[in-house]
Every structure is written in C-alpha cells, then in structure tokens.
Amino acid sequence: MKISDVAIQTDSVQPGWTIRDVFKECVKRQVPVLPYCDASGRLVGRLALRHILRVSSIPDYAIRNAHLLGDIGVHPDFGEDHFKKVLDQPVEDFILKDNVVVGPHSSVQKVLTLMEKSGRNHALLMDEGTYCGVITRMAVVELILERLG
Amino acid sequence: MPHLTSDMVVASLILVGAYAVIFTEFMARTNAAITGAVVMIGVGMWRGFYSQEEAVAAIDGNTVFLLAAMMMIVAMLKPTGVFQLVAVKIGKMAGGNPRLLLVYLSLAVSVISMILDNVTTVLIFAPITILITRMLRLNPMPYLIAEAMLSNIGGIATLVGDPPNIMIGSAAGIDFTRFLVHMAPPVTAIWVAAVVTVLFMFREELSVSSDSQMHIDEKQAVTDWKAATKALTALGVTVVGFFLHHRLHFSPAFASFLGLAVALVIVKPKPDKLFGEVSWSVLFFFSGLFVIVGGVEATGLLAMVGEMLARFATSSQTMLLTALLLMWVAALMSAIVDNIPFTVAMLPILAGLEAQGVNATPLWWALALGVGLGGNGTHIGATANIIVVAESEKLSDPAQRITPGLWLRKGLPAMVVSLAVASAIFAAGFSLFE
Numbered sequence: 001m002k003i004s005d006v007a008i009q010t011d012s013v014q015p016g017w018t019i020r021d022v023f024k025e026c027v028k029r030q031v032p033v034l035p036y037c038d039a040s041g042r043l044v045g046r047l048a049l050r051h052i053l054r055v056s057s058i059p060d061y062a063i064r065n066a067h068l069l070g071d072i073g074v075h076p077d078f079g080e081d082h083f084k085k086v087l088d089q090p091v092e093d094f095i096l097k098d099n100v101v102v103g104p105h106s107s108v109q110k111v112l113t114l115m116e117k118s119g120r121n122h123a124l125l126m127d128e129g130t131y132c133g134v135i136t137r138m139a140v141v142e143l144i145l146e147r148l149g
Numbered sequence: 150m151p152h153l154t155s156d157m158v159v160a161s162l163i164l165v166g167a168y169a170v171i172f173t174e175f176m177a178r179t180n181a182a183i184t185g186a187v188v189m190i191g192v193g194m195w196r197g198f199y200s201q202e203e204a205v206a207a208i209d210g211n212t213v214f215l216l217a218a219m220m221m222i223v224a225m226l227k228p229t230g231v232f233q234l235v236a237v238k239i240g241k242m243a244g245g246n247p248r249l250l251l252v253y254l255s256l257a258v259s260v261i262s263m264i265l266d267n268v269t270t271v272l273i274f275a276p277i278t279i280l281i282t283r284m285l286r287l288n289p290m291p292y293l294i295a296e297a298m299l300s301n302i303g304g305i306a307t308l309v310g311d312p313p314n315i316m317i318g319s320a321a322g323i324d325f326t327r328f329l330v331h332m333a334p335p336v337t338a339i340w341v342a343a344v345v346t347v348l349f350m351f352r353e354e355l356s357v358s359s360d361s362q363m364h365i366d367e368k369q370a371v372t373d374w375k376a377a378t379k380a381l382t383a384l385g386v387t388v389v390g391f392f393l394h395h396r397l398h399f400s401p402a403f404a405s406f407l408g409l410a411v412a413l414v415i416v417k418p419k420p421d422k423l424f425g426e427v428s429w430s431v432l433f434f435f436s437g438l439f440v441i442v443g444g445v446e447a448t449g450l451l452a453m454v455g456e457m458l459a460r461f462a463t464s465s466q467t468m469l470l471t472a473l474l475l476m477w478v479a480a481l482m483s484a485i486v487d488n489i490p491f492t493v494a495m496l497p498i499l500a501g502l503e504a505q506g507v508n509a510t511p512l513w514w515a516l517a518l519g520v521g522l523g524g525n526g527t528h529i530g531a532t533a534n535i536i537v538v539a540e541s542e543k544l545s546d547p548a549q550r551i552t553p554g555l556w557l558r559k560g561l562p563a564m565v566v567s568l569a570v571a572s573a574i575f576a577a578g579f580s581l582f583e
Contacts, residue, residue, distance in 0.1 A: 059279075060540075061275075061280050062280060064276045065276055065277050067370075068237065068365045070364030070365055075283065076283055076284075076286055077283050077545065
C-alpha cells in the first residue's frame with residue numbers, strides 16, 4: 001500500500017464556487033482542505049477550512065482572549081449570524097497560494113515531515129501536474145496501521 | 150563667546166542627516182541611528198573631535214539598562230494574565246455604562262503606565278477592551294483612543310513611565326520621588342481635562358447605553374497564580390527600589406535590576422525566551438542617538454547653544470516664557486515626529502545651560518510635559534497610538550476603525566487642552582517647578 005492509496009479524492013474548487021460549496025465538499029469528503037484550480041485545470045492554490053473560518057469569522061482580539069470567553073452569550077462579531085454572511089461569499093478572497101504537494105511515490109516520512117514543517121494536517125497529492133486527492137494526517141496513520149498492523 | 154567651528158558644522162550635518170533619515174522613515178529608525186553613530190565616530194576620529202571612548206561614554210547606561218530590565222520584568226508579568234483580570238473586573242464594575250467604562254479603563258491604563266511602559270500596557274489592554282466593548286455591543290474606537298492617550302499621559306507622571314522621562318531624570322539628576330512629586334499634581338489635572346475632553350469628543354458614541362451581558366469568565370484570566378505572584382513581587386521590589394534609590398545612593402537602573410534579579414531567582418525564566426522578549430532594536434536606537442548627539446556635544450556646539458540660551462533666560466519671567474515655549478515646541482515636534490530624538494538632542498543643551506549657572510530645572514519639567522503630551526496629537530505621535538490604530542484596523546466595521554483624520558479631529562483638541570492645562574498649572578505654580 002502506498003501513500004496514493006490513502007489519498008481522499010475530492011472535487012477541486014473552480015472559479016464561481018462559493019464558501020458554501022467548499023464547506024459542503026469538505027464535509028462530504030471529511031477533508032480540511034480543497035485544491036483550487038483555474039479554468040484550465042492548473043493548480044493555483046487551496047481553500048482551507050481553518051483559514052476561511054479564521055479570516056471570516058474569528059476576530060484577532062477574541063483569539064488572544066479566547067480563554068476568557070464564557071460558555072453562553074452571543075458575540076456580535078462572530079457566531080451563527082456572521083457565518084450566514086460568509087457562506088455566500090465567493091472563494092476567491094480566501095485562496096491560499098502555499099501548497100504542500102507530494103507525489104504518489106512519496107514516503108510516509110516525507111509526507112509527515114512536510115506536514116510538520118508547514119504546520120498543517122494535510123498535503124495535496126499531485127501526479128505529473130494532475131491533482132489526485134488530499135492526504136490527511138489521519139490517512140497517513142491509516143497507512144501506518146495497514147503496514148504495521 | 151566661542152565661534153562656530155568647521156567641526157561643529159560637520160557634526161551638525163551628520164546629526165541632521167541621521168535625524169532626517171529617521172523622521173522620513175527612509176530607513177528603519179534603528180538602522181539609521183546605528184549608521185549615523187558609526188559615521189559620527191568615524192568622522193569625529195578623522196577630524197579629531199570625537200573618540201571611540203567618548204562615544205561609549207555618551208550612551209546613557211542608566212536609560213538603556215533601566216529599559217532593558219523593565220522589558221524583562223514585563224516579559225515575565227505579561228503572560229500571567231493579571232492585567233486581563235484587572236480589565237475584566239473594571240468592565241464588570243462599569244455595569245454597561247459606556248462613559249464609566251471609558252473612565253475606569255482609562256484610569257487603569259494610566260496607573261499601570263506610571264510603572265510599566267505605555268506600549269506594553271496598551272498591547273495588553275487593547276484586545277481585551279475590544280472584547281469587552283463588542284460583548285456590550287459598543288463601538289471600541291473611543292475606548293482605544295482614550296486608552297492610548299491616557300496611557301501616554303499617565304506615563305508622564307513618573308521617572309520610569311516614559312523613555313524621555315528616564316533620559317531627563319538621568320541627565321538632570323532627578324530622582325524617582327522628586328519626579329513624582331513634581332509631575333503627579335499637573336498630570337492629575339491634565340488627566341481629568343483629557344478624560345473630560347475625550348468624553349465630550351465622543352459624546353455620540355458614548356451616549357448608547359448597553360443592556361447586553363458581558364459573558365467573560367474572569368476566573369480564567371490568570372493562567373498561573375504562582376507565577377503571577379512571583380512576577381508581581383519582583384515588580385514590587387522594583388517599585389520600592391525606585392522610591393528609595395536616591396536615599397540609598399543607587400541609580401534607577403540598579404533599582405530595576407534589583408527587581409529583575411529577584412524575578413530571575415524566584416520566577417526562574419528560561420534565558421533564551423526572556424532575552425528574546427527584550428526590544429533590542431529600541432535599545433540600540435537609543436544608544437545610536439546618544440552617540441550621534443554625543444558627537445555634536447564633543448564639538449562644543451551644544452554648550453554654545455546653552456550659553457546663548459543662558460543669556461536669554463536671565464529672569465524668572467523669561468525662564469517661564471522659555472519653559473512654556475519649550476513645552477509647546479516639544480509637544481508639536483513630538484506630535485509630528487518621534488519624541489526620542491528630540492529629547493536626546495535637548496538633553497545636552499539644557500545640561501549646557503545648567504553649566505552656565507542657570508537653574509534649568511523648570512525646563513526639564515517643561516520638556517517632560519511637552520514630549521509626553523505632544524504624542525497625543527496625531528496617530529503617529531506615540532507608539533501606543535500606532536498600536537491601537539493597528540488593533541482597530543483589524544475590526545470588520547469601518548465605523549470602528551481609527552483613521553489618521555479621525556485621530557487628528559479627536560486627539561489634537563485633547564492635546565491642545567492638555568497643554569493649555571499644563572501651561573496654566575506651570576505658570577500658576579512656577580516657583581514649585583524652579
């Protein structure tokens with residue numbers, strides 16, 4: 001079993017998608033990220049759930065005082081009402097250009113090391129310029145268990 | 150009377166060049182100060198008016214070491230969350246009254262800024278202020294501006310509240326208690342005037358009462374009570390040291406190192422992490438400026454300026470006029486450009502004046518008030534202002550953001566009112582400042 005066997009196949013985000021479409025695809029495939037390809041199918045960047053939620057809905061001042069937030073109470077700057085506005089936004093404002101890309105024959109060590117260096121839980125699997133799927137840390141663990149029992 | 154020499158002209162040109170680069174931000178200010186210092190020493194050695202030894206001696210060790218020690222004590226205190234606890238308690242005390250909230254928060258930052266530097270105070274208070282005000286569905290903008298301005302004002306009251314004060318105290322030989330005794334009364338009056346002005350300037354924003362609940366759990370604020378107690382103990386030792394330093398014949402820098410030593414022993418911070426928290430660029434900036442101005446001083450130019458001033462400030466009336474003029478010029482300069490280079494350049498001039506037998510004491514106080522209050526006039530006048538502007542720029546609602554124009558409309562009147570109050574007090578009680 002190789003790294004490409006545990007890659008999760010997803011649609012790639014295309015121009016015209018909204019954040020709602022991204023959320024739906026991520027939930028359906030259980031992945032934290034989707035690749036963004038331009039009209040010609042070339043990989044341009046990625047849409048990461050963490051980044052979308054962070055930029056759109058979690059203010060900096062709240063993060064720095066997160067431990068102080070009470071369990072109840074609705075905050076005017078984030079919360080469900082705020083998420084509603086985000087869902088219909090186009091994806092273009094949230095594209096990240098720094099992709100962690102691995103090949104179908106990349107070793108587990110290389111994949112894990114790249115994830116660790118970039119501080120991410122995922123990598124994009126590319127084979128000769130074609131997007132093949134998302135590799136999550138969970139998928140890597142699945143591969144380790146498969147190999148070592 | 151000594152005449153202008155070519156060394157004086159050359160040294161002045163180097164100073165003007167370095168200051169121009171700093172003020173225009175053509176280069177990062179620390180880079181400019183270090184480069185200017187190197188040029189001054191090199192040219193000074195070549196022409197024979199300045200030596201490497203004199204350059205090192207020109208750096209005010211008291212200022213640099215005091216700042217370094219305070220930075221390290223603050224670095225140990227900051228993560229404990231005690232200031233967040235204070236802010237949340239205050240927020241709850243105000244009971245949703247926007248004006249009371251502004252007064253309480255302003256008072257807290259002013260008092261803390263008397264001991265800790267304004268930048269740290271505002272860095273801690275700004276995010277928690279936004280959280281409190283947004284939970285109460287209030288516009289955080291007036292609170293952020295008020296906190297920066299009143300942090301700047303609070304810092305004027307003590308020898309260690311603001312870097313210019315440390316420099317002034319060091320150059321003039323003013324101890325912590327004497328500084329506090331002379332500056333606390335005018336600063337209290339200025340504080341009241343500034344708060345009233347801010348309340349008036351933001352009367353519309355502050356007229357909306359909040360019935361929203363502040364769901365903030367202050368019990369979570371202090372993350373480590375043991376560490377907080379230890380860091381506060383070290384700070385307490387430092388403050389006691391400040392009050393006693395002149396009686397025990399040690400410098401304010403040594404007092405701060407006394408507190409730091411206590412902190413190092415009881416908090417046991419990791420050196421790499423602790424030293425990483427020191428703003429070395431600030432310390433090198435100050436050192437560079439001292440070396441540059443030291444070069445000009447070595448040519449005798451600043452003593453000559455002091456001598457010229459001495460001829461003008463011969464009577465009590467002319468001294469009062471000179472002091473008021475210095476206060477306003479210092480304020481205007483500080484509103485437009487960094488107040489540190491201006492202060493560093495003024496130190497040897499006033500010291501030169503004293504060397505002529507003139508009692509320059511009122512001028513030291515006027516300088517401290519001017520450079521301290523001037524920073525409130527514009528959004529770039531003080532680092533604390535820049536911090537709250539940056540915090541506000543992260544807010545999604547444009548009505549909550551602080552623009553340069555907004556600061557000018559609200560801050561400049563507050564600065565003028567503060568300066569007017571300071572001038573009135575200065576003139577009325579001039580004998581106390583002599």
